Amino acid sequence: DVKVTQSSRYLVKRTGEKVFLECVQDMDHENMFWYRQDPGLGLRLIYFSYDVKMKEKGDIPEGYSVSREKKERFSLILESASTNQTSMYLCASSYSYKGSGYTFGSGTRLTVV
């Protein structure tokens, strides 16, 4: 069964901490994405990567960075966590060909206190 795995379902971090969210896919997908989801705001794209070591900013990249050292792994980094980064974080991946759909992970609920 193909999968996108997010390392944590729930995380609680303190303001100012550096936070790492990990995402691993086993489908050999070229593209990987990080979204955050908030009530009333829907899904918003933070960053995406279309190849190893390649990254592009999404709609709301401020306060975040990413790393993709291997094809199967895409990490989201909160350099200094703030309370307004409390959210549900969703990782997704897809093939690069135009007909490909997205596969999502199960999400990480991050609370910053």
Next chain:
Amino acid sequence: KQEVTQIPAALSVPEGENLVLNCSFTDSAIYNLQWFRQDPGKGLTSLLLIQSSQREQTSGRLNASLDKSSGRSTLYIAASQPGDSATYLCAVRGVKTSYDKVIFGPGTSLSVIP
């Protein structure tokens, strides 16, 4: 700029009813449209993927149609069950969207009452 809307925002039906969820998009130049289901506090589960050259896709009690020219897709759920209660989102992969990004609709929250 591609925009995706879903109507209604919320829907409540008694168990056993057939129902239709709607998704509209403003730019018909798309590669595909995907329907997802999301349970509270969980990730998105893909239900159906329709390519731009297709008119419909079926999986069990679900049938999704696509009318590119009118910018519309519908998700038909037959004989609804309480376990179908969830939020349903559609997502469009547009030709003019850079780097193959998709645009998501806001979702329809479905409640099936036993």
